[in-house]
Amino acid sequence: MKKAAAAGVAVALSLAAAGCGSGSGSDKSVVTLWMYPVISDQAKNLAFWGKVEKDFEARNPAIDVKIDQQPWEGRQEKVTTALVSKKGFDLVVLVPDQLPQYAQQGTIEAVDDVVAPDKAAYMPNALTALTVDGKLYGVPIYQTITAPIYNKKLFAEAGVDKVPQTLAELKEAAPKLAAKKVAVLDYPGKPEISLNQSFYPILWANGGSVFAADGKSVAFNGPEGVASLQLLLDLKAVGGLPENTASKGNDIEGGALASGKTAMYHAATALQADQLGAAIGAENVGIGLPLEGSKRVAFGIAGGLVLARHSENKDAAKKFAAYVASPQVAAELAKESGFFPARTDVTVPGQTESSKEFAKSLQYAFPGDTHPKARQVMGVLAPHIQAALLGKEDAKTALDAAAKEADQLLGSGG
Structure with missing residues (x-):
């Protein structure tokens, strides 16, 4: 099939009206995929998916694939509408916290059979993350990971020979850096920042969870949550957090970490590591494993x-999904996106040294506490x-107040 790369959005609009897999006027099976810019460079994104x-069509002439490029903005609402109206796409890229509600609604199909032939090659935590009630609802095509990044020079200047690898060591190092007018942790307390990249990694490291096991109430106000907050x-009290920590975001460029006012961000991405390197020199950037409390956990x-x-x-859709998840496509997707393969049998061409360091944390990847109301x-x-x-508010009061509101939300059924 010939199609200009930039025509994806137009195709999306036409299919939204016509439905998917029908009205093509040919004997081919039409498979529509809603794809999102996991490759941030627009030109590279279009070129990759065009190829x-x-x-795929060269190998499968009886299948007509339409890859519609969709924006991140409004994704949840658009996907929900498409599933309820039963039109728009056959396949869509989703992440773990979006799956439970659609699985409960019965609007998505289990895909265990797609990965079955190569199941041993997939990262176990990737499969677990996309599983709801024992059924796999997503064919893994990429994996993200976060890890601590830090300014090696600042720790050395403060006389901290060993960069913190645990939460206890982080607390111990705080006064030494504060004496140099440097906050040890670049904590982003702005409410708009996902807690997956701020509070939750500390909660998980301390053995806590957001929800109770039955999902009917929250658990973040338990002893582990209180200790985490x-x-x-405690860090704030000794100058271990930025002065504006309650309202700051996690931007690296133009932020406190890049300007040398903070020393470490505990839940950074590989892209943020590169941004920090551009600001302070790659030789001064360190990449560590997730900070350990009672265990190591990395949001990914x-x-x-x-x-x-x-x-x-x-x-036909399952056949295309299996192709996109294949080692050859997964390797190129990882190369172009900067994300990581969700398989262990994939070698990423030209992988940077920083990416290799981040890859060491993949074994600790956790997608967060999945729940329809997460x-x-x-x-x-x-x-x-x-x-x-x-x-x-003090730690206990703050978390108890939040838990009261959250439990009302969970019990509302809305």
Whole structure:
């Protein structure tokens, strides 16, 4: 099939009206994939997926693939609408916290059979992350990971010979750096920043969780949660957090870490490591394993190809999903996106040294506490953490107040 790379959005609009897998006027099976800019460079993104489409169709002439480039903005609403109206796509890229609600609604199809032939080659935590109630709902095509990045020079100048590898060591190093007017932790307390890249990694490291095991209530106000927030308050008290920590974001460029006012960010991406290197010199950037409390946990999500239950060409869609997840395509996707393969049998061409360091944390990847209301609960909790950082609430009071609101939300059924 010939198609200009930039025509994806137009195709998306036409298919939204016509539905997917029908009305093509040919004997071919039409498979529509809603793809998002996991490759941030637009030209590279279009070129990559254009080649994937062309190569797959050359191997499978009876299948007509349409890859529609969609924006991140409004993704949840658009996907939900498409699934409810039963039109728009056959396959869509989703992440773990989006799956439970669609699985409960019965609008997506299990895809265990797609990965079955190569199941041993997939990263176990990627498969687990995309599984709901024992069924796999996403074919993993990439894996993200976060890890600590730090300014080696600042630690050395403060006389800290060993960069913190545990939460206890982080607390111990704080006064030494504060004496040099440097905050040890570049903590982003702005409520708009995902707690997956601020508070939750500390909670998980301390053995805590966001939700109770039955999912009917929250657990973040338990002893582990209180200890985690108290750690932040203790750091703040000794100058271990930026003065504006309650309202700061996690931008590296133009931020405190790049200007030498903070020494470490505990939940950074590989791209942020590169940005820090550009600001302070790559030779001064260190990349560590997740900070350890009672265990090591790194926030990282698997992106999976999810099959709409309403698809009229499920076999063709599954065949295409398997192709995108194959080692050769996964390797090139990792190269172009900067993310990581969700398989262990993939060698990424030209992988940078910083990416190799981040890859060491993949074994600790955790997608967060998946729950249909996970994002809503995050929105309830974040302002209370901010209030504690502002000195308006103590750790226990802040988390108990947030838990009361969150439990009402979980019990509302809405």
